[in-house]
Amino acid sequence: MKTNKQIFLTQPLKSQTKDWNTSTGRNHKGRITAWHRGGGHARLYRKIDLKRKLTQGIVVGLEYDPNRSAFLARVFNPDTNKHNYIIAPTDIQKGDVIRSNSKRNGLQNGHSKALGHILTGSLIYNLSLSPGKDGKILRAPGAFGKILKRTKTLAKVRLKSGHYRWFDIRTMATNGIVSNAESRFTKLRKAGQSRWLGRRPTVRGVAMNPIDHPHGGGEGKTSGGRPSATPWGKPTKGPSTRRYRTQPKPNVKI
Structure with a gap:
């Protein structure tokens, strides 16, 4: 994503x-459970x-x-004189209007809507798992999902991983693609940068x-x-260790 530095x-x-x-x-208990973490520069957390x-x-x-890795967009509401942060989509510009919980059909970049109000075939990000919850998936740089079809109660979305999942049409999502899609091509200049x-x-x-x-x-x-093993002797190469829960098939009403 080629961004204009003047809007930063x-x-x-x-x-x-x-x-x-x-x-x-x-x-x-103070025991290391996730290795290779620690140190780094002090950070402030932005409320998004x-x-x-x-x-x-x-x-x-x-x-x-x-x-x-994604950029944030600062949004100013002139009615309440308040600022808020959102995860920025690609091709967003200074001066663009952002709306939430919009019910307008169309491809408004950065507007959040319920899946029932988003056109089939649209690209979305910041998708929540259930109505009323925070957006949990499709938040990484360049991530997006695609709405394939909808019923009266459900919407079928293809995720970035290639998996297909059904979501309630009242679930919120945002039109567009997450910004800074080229972050995976960033090369560290020196070893100390990794420590930062x-x-x-x-x-x-x-x-x-x-x-x-x-x-x-x-x-x-x-x-x-x-054969390859962990420091405790457990084999590391072999069958997948991921657990797949068997979910009941949704009652699809077409």
């Missing part, structure tokens, strides 16, 4: 920010309207968010001693000498 804002809103203590990968039921107004500009992001080094098992990892030890360079 440098200072966040004090009323919409709060302190944010990043996790170091430890649980309530993910329900998209009340935020409407004029786009003041875009902002960088250190807690996510809170990522700690990753050490290969074959570079360790045998007391530290099953792949460790040996004379010279070795490839482990055994």
